[in-house]
Amino acid sequence: MDRPRSTNADGQAAVDLDGALVLGRAFAGSTRSSRLDNMQIMAIKLENIGIAVRDLEATISFFTDLGLTVVGRDTVSGEWTDTAVGLDGNHANIAMLQTPDGHGRLELFEYIHPEAIESKPTRPNEIGMHRVAFSVDDIDKALEAAAKHGCRPLRGVATYEDVYKLTYVRGPSGIIVMLAEELKKN
Known part of the structure; x- marks a missing residue:
């Protein structure tokens, strides 16, 4: 076909x-x-984006307030996780969240063992993965939801060629979250 x-x-x-x-x-x-x-x-096909977090419950709360839904939770450990992840004694609490359209998924991990390693939050110009981006219907409403978690734009809200309003927000565990609202909706 x-x-x-x-x-x-x-x-x-x-x-x-x-x-x-x-x-x-x-x-x-x-x-x-x-x-x-x-x-x-x-x-x-992109399956999901995995993010290690400091506080699983706080991160779930942040993303569900933005509109994602928890579709599964588990605690994983054992030889299969050691092999798949490449860490001996791997043990983590995990949650899978999904966007309302069913296409985007985030898998959040809170490590029990080995102990999570704190690192400096990435900056937008650093090499490597540094942000997750979401389209939103109302950026002001999304920013209100983020603010409930103490998360605010890095600098402000910009308008790109009268097509999008967008911003980067520093979310839980230092995650950079891009929010974009399409201005010319069909």
């Missing part, structure tokens, strides 16, 4: 509309294209 695909600037299939990345012709014209043209197509 052919699935609809979006196209890149050259009109070549780049991404399945259900979010699976199609490798190969998506990079045509790049220096890597000859290698990728010879590869078989591989579908990939």
Whole structure:
């Protein structure tokens, strides 16, 4: 069955509309294209974003106030988690949260063992993962929910080309959360 695909600037299939990345012709014209043209197509789908947190309950409260729903909770440990995560004696309380549309998921971990390691909160220009982004219907309402948790914009709310109002908020455990409200709604 052919699935609809979006196209890149050259009109070549780049991404399945259900979010699976199609490798190969998506990079045509790049220096890597000859290698990728010879590869078989591989579908990939983002499952979730995992975030280690200092206080699981406070972080759940923050994200549920923004509109996410808890879809599962567990405590995990044992050989399988040691192997999967790469930590001996891995033991954590976890919660899976989902966006209202059912497509985005966050998996939050609060480590029991080994002890969680505190680090400085990342800054937006540091290399590595540093933020989670959400589209919201009403950025002011989302900021009110964040403020209940002591979380405020890093600098303020910006408007991008009369298309989006957006901001970065420092959330629980130093997580940077981008909130964006589309201004020209269809």
